[in-house]
Amino acid sequence: MENKFPKIVTRRFGMIDPLSIDDFIQHDGFQGFLQAIRKSPAEIREAIKQSGLRGRGGAAFPTGIKMEATATSAPQETKRFVVCNADEGEPGTFKDRYIMEKDPYALIEGMLIAGYAIGSHQGYIYIRGEYLSSITTIRHAINECYKHNWLGKNIQATGFDFNLEVFIGGGSYVCGEELTLLESLEGKRGHPRIKPPYPAQKGLWQKPTLVNNVETLVNLPYILQYGASKFREYGTAESPGTKLLSISGSVEKPGVYEVPFGITFKEALDLAGSLSKGKQIKALLVGGAAGNFIPPSLLDLPITYESLAENKLTLGSGAIMVFEDSVDLHELLQNILHFFKHESCGKCVPCRIGTTLLYEKAKEPLTQENLAWMIEEAKYMARTSLCPLGQSPLIPLQSFERFFNL
């Protein structure tokens, strides 16, 4: 089915040459930033708060509140940073790559707005090292922006300075966690930091830092250009705007689809086409390895933060992996638990040892008893681990137990 839903993030996809700054400008590029720069930073932050935009990386934290905290913490600090988390490592998630490769200037515009809103003059885009094409595209766009004074000193005679650099990640899942990402960005080993302090208080180089996902930042130009109320015309009251879904697995047309919040999983899956003949959906895995299994019975559930929360589920990064009935779920579970074991950084005991114990147990026959043991272990890990990685295995395990009979 053709995606006829209104578009915010992907509105220029396919309409412009991603390498051409002129093309971008001709398609309303930088209009959001030029609107923003006429207002005070506090007004921008207010507008973002009004829009109800929530972080698109997975945690869905209200973006405006994060910005406010970053802008106002440690008033004596003269340096603040904007960091774009483009270390898209959650299995089955590939939306940020699309954005960076199809509309790179939009991300830069989003960062300019974020920088202006929090009083920062330096940004970093931390891109997953495997994303060679994204890195090339973004670097090209940054160079063009410097050439045309959309980055650097006194941007377009607005008096606003902003510098932007690309940092290439070294291939570690846990570096997608914001504090670990900052450690890595500082040139250190990718190990999570003790929280608090949060990045808004002490982030990069111990300075207040706004860390946002690519998709989140690319929403900002639209909100600033068209206003918060226009943004709120899409989606629901609690989940305004749109969401990029990365749909993969047993579907005809795997890919990235932008949909307004509020459509159902079924509607979303229809966009990616049907399963091959005679096959049935056995399960969806929503949100990647750290995501929930969702059974076919819940396909009519609307995709909103609130309806998923009501059902004790989460949307995460918006990855939807579709598994047909021939898939061996035990093998899938092993695969997920191997992923966590492989990606655990090893800093804290529960995660380092827990992920290994889980994987070892998953290799045994998948009995109710073993599953219960794994859930107990994962609960312990969730209570005691230092960062979200160790807290994650519980999510797929619990939903697995909840929806599938052994």
Next chain:
Amino acid sequence: MEKVHLYIDGQEIISNKGDNLLHVARKNGFDIPGLCFHPRLTPTGACRLCVVKIKGRPGTVMSCTVNVEDGMEVVAFDEELEAQRRTTLAHILAEIEDSYNDKHIDELQPLIDRYDLRDPSKRPVPSILDKISRQIDTTSPVLQYDSGKCIKCFRCIKACDEIQGKSVLSMAERGISSYVVAGVKNWGTSECDGCGECIQVCPTGAIVEKPYLETIQISKIKQKVQTTCPYCGVGCQIEAWVQDNTIVRIRGVEDKLPNKGRLCVKGRFGYFYTQHEERLTHPLIRKNGKLEKATWNEALDYIAREFNRIKQTYGKKSLAGYGSSKCTNEDNYLFQKFMRLVIGNNNMDNCARLCQSSAVAALMRSLGDGAGTNSIEEYAQTDCLIIVGDNAAETHPVTSTYMKQGKRKGKKLIVIDPKITPLAKYADIVIQPKIGTDVALVNGMLYYIFQENLVNYDFVKNKVEDGEKMLQELRSIAMKYTPEVVKEITGVEPELVRKAAIMYATAPSAIIATGMGISQHTVGTNNAQALINMMIITGQVGKPNSGYSPLRGQNNVQGAGDMGISPTFFPGYIPISNENHRKLLASVWKVPVEEIDATPGLTMLEIIDAAEKGDIKGMYIMGENPVLSDPDQDHTIRALKNLEFLLVQDIFLTETAKLAHVVLPATTLFEKEGTVVSSDRRILRIRQVLTPPGEARPDWKIILDIAERMNKPLGTYHSPEEIFEEIRQVTPIFRGVSYARLEKEELQWPCYDENSPGTPTLYLEKFSTPSGKAKIFPVEFIPQAEQPNEKFPLVMNTGRMLNQYHTATMSRKSPYLNQYGNEPYLLVHPSDAEKYALKTGEIVRVVSPRGSITSKVLISDQVRPGETFMPWHFQESPANKLTRNEKDPLSKIAPFKYSIIRIEKIE
């Protein structure tokens, strides 16, 4: 410090705001488990054992990551927390080999019992040890690592980084496969220098010392003696573990300054000398040209007879003595008493003469005290540290850790040295002047300080004698040192000099630390003086974290000077001309005042000169090895051979002892009681660890024995403490110090009475000069008398290596230290290597006007073109065969740092 009230399990606790919660809880008796936390390291939060609940915070939190706040209500123990701790501990046990071999401190073992996890069947999770590849690294000379015992607590990695500033260790691999790695591959190929800080902090014995690993049994060790490291002047507090009358391990004492647990490779692995088979165990007497075993009785008779004979034949001025900077205060005090009362002159000196005497001379006349102004921890606190001519990372390794910590906190570091030292890579500014051009360089800094108007006029006006006049005098000299002049003399870019001058002068606080590069020159006093002048006019003294500290070399070089082993000073730096003090000494020593000689004696090198000339006929050398440590070895040997009687009292048959007529076996610092004084004027206890071998006797007893045999007993002392009580009576700066106080207090002199807390930083109120003000002595650059020429085109610098010590009498007895370097080398700049067609590793002849030695060549750009460097530890290639016996006019130090040489190929 703001105090806060908090409640742990209902108990009210008062603490400093911001203190670490786990630390506070433990201090107050709440034994919360935790293996990754260490009070000297930043919190890691890795082991997850120290969970607590804090009212108002969701779930459980790791107490090691929390700073205490007012009103905080903490639950440290309840069923849920204990259950969680038990589960976590079981997880830790799942990845390691948890059996205990009685060979290391193990913080894990008591926890296994406490949480009833000894029996594997009681553990909630199975072992995964066999699923992990076990990494064992035995490539280090001094330690070994076993990942199968490693709980990945990060203490070792953080200690190497945060405490030692070396950052050699890191985690290899990831997740369950992670293990500790040194460098990029293993300990053996890494930059690890063997300090063992990682061993010190390891909670599970994953990293352990190699020495005695086979024999050590911790449960058998009943004796752990706290004493002071016998090597350098830092004064590290060590704990010696004794098993079967053998030291089997040394650890740093965690909670005491100056080192707070830190040690260097010498402190931790250099103790083998004391139990070495070559120790002297019996007196030796030269008979028919050969040293032969003798009884104490024979030896003492011989000594008394010879000393008395020489005294009667040639007069009392024909005898001289060297005290020892390796011996205790008590030994040295009795030595000077012996020289002054039994021999009856002031012909005595100690190796400070060849070490910091020039800096001390300049400090004394300018500020009033002949010692460093600062306490060791101030190196980490000062805003700007200039370290000049001191390779602290190798010669005062633990002091350098404080310097690196300061740098870590964002403080400024300026390194000035003709040789690029390991500290240079940490520095904000590195200046590499030509050897011996320091006065020009520092006067060049003064030029900029005047030009940029950075003089502290208030300080000069109020705190300097004739301040304004002296400032003008200094200015008129400094303004001659224009950038062009300074560049010509020193070879340093003017911009660097300017930056350094501004950085130093504008810092809120600043310390100058200097070493042998400043002092061991014929212009040593001037070198130090130039720096002192700069310090005075910028007002960087007389306030916390500011001043001038000459880093002292020997473990008790400060104390030997304090005790008056000096041709001009009584104990406590009282001039021998001080009539009142002479009277005081006479009354305490119970002798007529005229028996105490008030005429200055000869300094160290003057004594050797006089011996060569035949004016000195007999010498008493206690714990010194001038054959290797004095300049111009041929001259030293000629002089010593010229003596009618030479008595050497030492622990080994040193190169000097081999020339003696009588050799007496003395004890090491592990075999006697006493005190020493560290570089920062800290009075530290030496405690007996071992019984002396054979018939070896403590030095203080030997001195008493000789005096008695000469019918001039020095008094009755049953213990070093009784000697110390006498020291207090005659040494005002020590008056408030006692053994009893040292048991519980850390005291730095001056400490004038029992109520004084001692003085960590000097001159906070006033200077110790008679006027109470500092004094400026303008100095000019004087070119070296000896200049490179066609025959001797290169300049040789000398110095030390990290793993060897001075004449290597002690350090070379450690097979472990020797693995880090046990042969002489000559550093040659690549351009000179090309010029003389030299290859690294090639053996060459190094020739100076004084003599020639052979050495391996190391090509290195650590030295400037035209300059070379050689360590002076090695008797087989003694660098001091090449150095020259000239003297700084005021301090009589020799220019060990500057000798002209040539390199000859050996066919």
